[in-house]
Amino acid sequence: MTTDPASPLTAEILRYTAFSTTPAGGNPAGVVLDASALDDPEMLAVAAELGYSETAFLTAGRAPGAYRVRYFSPKAEVPFCGHATVATAVALGERLGPLDLTFETNAGTVPVNVAASPDGTLRATLTSVEPHTEAAEPQDVEEALAALNWPAGDLDPAIAPRIAYAGARHLVLAAATRARLADLDYDFVRLRTLMERLDLTTVQLVHRVSDTVFHVRDPFPVGGVVEDAATGAAAAAFGAYARELGLVPAESTLTLHQGEDMGRPGTLTVTLRADDPRVQVSGTAVAIS
Structure with missing residues (x-):
């Protein structure tokens, strides 16, 4: 888990790679677990500064495990991003343990389960909106x-x-x-x-x-x-x-x-x-x- 102290913004920015068990594989994503103080231009600025295909920005909801999640590429907001969802869910699982999450996205409600394998590896499973x-x-x-x-x-x-x-x-x-x-x-x-x-x-x-x-x-x-x-x-x-x-x-x-x-x-x-x-x-x- 890393932050970006060089960022002109004060949000804690985590970097994860999804669909891999090693940092050299998968797709990197930025994760901001508390984006409540950021407006749209600031979220876009964070995503552009990181340069990953997407960065996820969370605001905690009222119920346990419920979050409002928005996704930004370096150029624009996107309605939904799967790899940033998996990265975010694992980041939360590392802090809170295996759990069920509900992500409210621009595309709709996305349930996510985080489970631990026998060796302790966390695996996130998202359920899409109706396709x-x-x-x-x-x-x-x-x-x-x-x-x-x-x-x-x-x-x-x-x-x-x-x-x-x-x-x-x-x-x-x-x-x-x-x-x-x-x-x-x-x-x-x-x-x-x-x-x-x-x-x-x-x-x-x-x-x-x-x-x-x-x-x-x-x-x-x-x-x-x-x-x-x-x-x-x-x-x-x-x-x-x-x-x-x-x-x-x-x-x-x-x-x-x-x-x-x-x-x-x-x-x-x-x-x-x-x-x-x-x-x-x-x-x-x-x-x-």
Whole structure:
């Protein structure tokens, strides 16, 4: 747990990386456990100063374990962020012990459970808001592929392009090969322009390894970040998408590997339940010192 004494602001800023058990993996996030004294410009300034894809800002609610949570990228506020949620929940668990939390986000209410494994490692499981998917217009897919420098023939025909939502909007594009997914060199401004028009948070690039195992990558130019290293909100959206299209059983557990091509490997577990449309995403987190 670290603070940032050099910050011009007085808030205690913690740094965690989510979906990893080592500081060298996963996706770093800033965490401010008491943001009650910060206004919007100050929260944005903290996020920009840290430079992580997102920073979570908490204000305690009236009930135990209840918090108002807002998420800022270096460029703007985002409605929901999965990896910062996991990082925040683990940070609270380290201080309060295993517990159930309720996060009130701009996207809606997100329950989070923090549990300890036999070795003491804390694992956070968030339950998304109710998800949905919608068609991606052919011209928008064409523009996304042009910005990515991906030929249309490199897409996996079994996983159709679609926009998926579970707290934030993501365009899902599936690569037919692992090599295609690994080769990511895109037009930052062109993709950002398309994403701003479609109100997308990331583009969720996936490659299917087996029935329930996927490699994923998430360009995030609208947040001022080339790529997100582990994206819990996109994982939740993809889980809903995969279930809705019948790619996986309604009751299943998916494993998503992300960050390997960035040198920051992380693992996201996505749980789908037949009796609940919401999606669970779980993972570990560790403080960056």
